[in-house]
Each structure stands twice: as C-alpha cells, then as structure tokens.
Amino acid sequence: MLSIGVQEFLQLGKHHAIYDVRTPTEYAHAHIPGAYNLPIFSDTERAEIGTLYKKYSREKAIRQGFDIFGPKMTSFLDNLLLHGHPIGDTILFHCWRGGMRSNAMAWLANFYGFNALTLDGGYKAYRNFTLERLANTLPLIIIGGYTGTGKTNILHTLSNFGESIIDLEDIAHHRGSAFGSIGCETQTSQEDFENRLSASIPDTINSSMWIEDESRKIGTNVLPLSLYTQIQKSPVIFIDIPKTIRVQFLVDQYKDTDLAILEQSLSRIKKRLGGLVYSKAEYSLREGDIATCFSYALEYYDNTYTFGILRRDQSLIHRISLSAIDHKENAQIIVDYAKKHQLIKKASKG
Template identity: 45%
Template sequence: MAVTKLLIDEFIVLSKQYPVFDVRSEGEFEHAHIPGAHSLPLFNNEERKIVGTAYKQESKQKAIKIGLKYFGVKMVKMVEAVEQLTEDANTKTVLVHCWRGGMRSAGVAWLLDLYGFKVYTLVGGYKTYRNWVLKQFDLTYPIQIVGGYTGSGKTEVLQELSNRGELVIDLEGLAHHKGSAFGALGQPPQPRQEMFENLLATQLSDKAVLLTSEKVIWLEDESQRIGEVNIPTIFFKQMREKKVLFLDIPFDERLQYILQGYGKFSKEHLVNAVIRIKKRLGGLETKTAINCLIEDDIMGCFAILLKYYDKGYFAGSQKRENPEQLIHKIPCNSVDAKTNAIRLLQ
C-alpha cells in the first residue's frame, strides 16, 4: 500500500466515512480542529516548540533528528491508539493531517501505512481546511429565519422542525450559549471562535448536500454575538437579508416559560447575570430586579428582564434594511414547540 494525498474537497467527503487523526500538538488541537477528528499528537506542546526552534535557528536536518527521537518512543502507542479506534469503527482506512501537510503528517502516515492501514493525508493540512471553512460562509444558502422575543421557545421549535425532517442549524447549540446574560447557565464551556466557525461550516456543508428545490435551512434569529463567539460577518449579513417568521407569543406565556427554564438556577448565578447587564438595564431596574431575587420574587425579576430583552430584540430587528417587508408575524397562543412548528410549516 501507499499513502494517498487528497485535496480538501475529497478529504471532507472521506472524513464522513473514516476516522480523522490530527497529529498536531494537543494545544493546537484544543484551540480548534476538524469536528469529529481524534487527537494523535506526534509532538506535545513543548516538543513542538523545541523542534520548531531547531528548524528555524539551525537546519531542517537538525529538526528532523530531534523529532525522530521524540517519534521513536511513541510509535507503538500511536499505532495502538489508531488500532483501537479503527476496530471500534470497523475499518482499516484512516485520514491524517497536520498543520500544513508537512513532516508531521508524513511521518505518522508512513508509520500507519507500514503497519497495514490504508492512509490518506490532506494536501496543505489544517491550514487548507481553514480556508475551506471560510469559503463556506461566502456561499449563498436558502435560509429561513425563525424569530421571536426571548422566551418564545425558538430552540425547541427548531428541534421540532428537525424531527419533522427539516434542515436545521442550531447556532446556540454550536455556541453552547443561549445568547442572553443568562445564556451560559447550565451550558458547557463555549468553543473558541475558530472552533465555532469550524462547527458552523461543517453544518452548512452537510445541509447543503441535502438541499432540494423544496428545502430551506432553518436558523434562529440571532444577534451576531452569541456569548463570547461571533457569527462570521459575511454569513450574518446573509441571515439579516432573509425573511423572518416571527413567533408572536403573549408576554405572560413567555414569562412562564422563562421561569421554568431559568428559575431553577441559584440566586447567586441569577444575580451575577443581572449585574452583567447593569449598564444597559439601568441602575434602578438592576436594583429592583436584584431585590426581587432576594425576596424570592423570581417572577418579578424575570418580568423586568423580559421587558428589557423585548426592547433590545425589537431595536435589533429594526436594523434590517427592510424590516417591514422581511418580518412576518405568526400569532401563537402559547410556547408549544409542536404547535408552533406546524404553524411555521403552514
């Protein structure tokens, strides 16, 4: 057998079928990686630094000699790690990449090929993959936006649409954040910006393959910033130009929904979330909201916050070029995902 080099589009297709091994250092992998890839570092963070310094300050040959010392003692463990994962996946075919498709991926690919795996490597490495990611945001997609004030259950509506066979991308799910000052509560740590982009690009690419003339990609109406990550500007601009189906749900219904979702969190977490928006909420409203929490009037606190978020959402929605033409209100009696999803489809 021989190692086969793939261009990015071929690599992306095969990555849906076979395990991908990222042989960059654990620090590079942790920062961002191809979604679904397994970390198989040829060098750890410190070793990578030493080899890189030797390459820059001395010579390629010196760097290779140092690298081989590190590589030699890891060969058996690396083969065993790949063997275990491929056994679980019931395949002997693997994809390998490093940062630029250079010596690291070539070395690991040689070892795995020698052991009997069918090995593919990525021409240009992770750097080429990142260029592919950014290009996904330049493409035009048939997008349908689901809008609605805070507490409208938009995420659950998207899930219901997905259950009914619609193409859905949950931006807040990818960002691990619900978008408000309370959005991080109960969520895992957010991905870094680069990783968020990788996840979003993968979703867009996967959905694009399934598109037909009758299909659209459903997305929630979001601010560009979701917690600590941002929707890429060029893609966000495309979202803002699309029609919005606005779930028009009574205030009291949404307030009850918010109480169920966030009322379970500790007072300390809720107070800290209120303090985070103090400047925009205003001193008096902040004080009143916190006093409500202290006095166990959770509903009173959330009523203040819901009015604040309603104003903010409305102001943001009007920044579209043609809000009157783009925003279509869908009257809904309650926050019921199944009922509201059916209304959207009708």
C-alpha cells in the same frame, strides 16, 4: 503516500476516523469537528524542534523529530488498535500543512497494514475551505421573536419534521442573553466555532434552511459577517407570544438554577436595565420571585429586539400571533405559513 483534497477527506471522515497529529495546544485551540488528537510531538517537543530549525538547519530539526518519533511508534499503533481499527481499515491523518507530521504517521500506519490517507495542505487547507463555505449564500428563513418564545425548541422540532436547520446557540454553546451560558458547555475559540458552524451546513439543503434570529455576537463567539448579513436580509417569521406566557417558560427553564448564578447573570445587564429597574429585578430575585425578575429583564430584551427588527426591511417580517408555547404545534403553524406565503425555496447545494 496518498494525499487527498479537503472535500474528499471530509466525505471519508463521515465514515472513517480522522486523527489530528498536531500538538495538544494546536488541537485544543481549534480542530476539524469529530477529529481525534494523536499528537506526534508534545508542545515542548515541537517548540524544541522549531528552535533547531531556526537556529541551525532543517536537517538537524528532522533528525531530532525522528529521535522523538521513533520510541513512540509502538504506542501510536497501540492507540489506533485500541480505537478498534482492524488491519486494512482506512484511517485519515492531518497536521498543520500536510507535511512531515502527518506523512510520518501515515507511513507508520500503512507499514503496519492500515490504509492511511493524508489531507493535502493539512489543517490550513481545511480552514481556507471552511471560510469559503461560510461565505456561501444560503436559502434562509429566520425564526424571530422575543426572548422566551421557545425559538430553539421550535428549531429542533422543525429538524424532526425533516427540515434543514442551523442551531447557532448549540454551536456557540451559549443562548445569547445575559443568562445564556447557564447549563451550556464552555465556549470555544472563534476559530473552532467557525469550524463547527461550517460543519453544520449540509452538503444538500432540502429547500430552505431554518435559523434562529441572533445578534452577531453570541457570548464570546461572533457570527461571520457574510452569514449575519444574510440573516438581516432574509425573511423573518416573527413569533409573537404574550409576555406572561414567555415569563413562565423562562421560569420553568431556570427554576432549578442557583439564585447566586442568576444574580451574577443579571448583573451583566445592570447598566442596560438602569439603576432603578435593576434594583427591582435584583430584589425580586433575592426574594425568590424569579418571575418578576425575568419580567423586568424582558422589558430590556423586548425593547432591544423591537428596535432591531424595525431597522430591517419590513416587507421581510411576517408576524404570527400564537397563544401558547407548544413547540410541535407552533412549528407546524410556521411551516404551513412559510409554504402558503412561498417563503420556502428550492433545494440547493451547500
């Protein structure tokens, strides 16, 4: 059975399907981004085999595993064929440590006529690779600014320009503020967040990599300390847009959201706003005056961001005053500024 290292496995995974043969619960907790779940055992079956291994012997556990695996073999092959794999196709399999589960599935696939490969060391090896990758130094340029400046939209526009980016909010399924979960997918485990974050870093970075300024905690997910430290010590292009324009941008973004959902989100920063300001913001919201509500909320977020930015090395802060939220135009202004002030670094390996 041919077993390959993590980097080769992931490179092949860009063009060939990866199947995670661990249990549904293991997969749901965290997995290699893009991998399909094709569990050899259910959660109950795996627990049963584990009990036999601990109480009796390895051999007894293996025999029970074969008793469970055998009747399922045809359905496993049917599943692969339904995914459109022709005979001879390369298919990648992994389990937790690159042991019996992935080897059994690879044996079956190879016997049928596929070219099955397994991951040496399994998901555990992948996790070690991921954590090492997240500790690497990246040539970052930070897009900073107050809430409502359209930083995420600018980030996507930079990507359209051919720049390398990391969209932390998309990876975390959260926009960072008290309102950040609205319209986003449910957040995943910290481990799965880290997996997706690692996968978002390209192998080759075209000069600098752009990333939005974030707190270390984005919803329930937490940035790895090494990356957060890099963000704190990298140059920041601070986008300064008038508050009235930012309020209108936020209104346009959330105007179709149910007021009850907005009120629930606002309540998360009740203590930080203070009783009087929160009461005014809540009253405005209940009256349908979203703009006034957001204006109160921005007082808190603007002050918090200002406090944080003043704690950094001020030589790294590059402030740009912009008069409107035009993502394409603002992105071009930012790139031109970065080039003029030599903030963009040479290409490197991720």
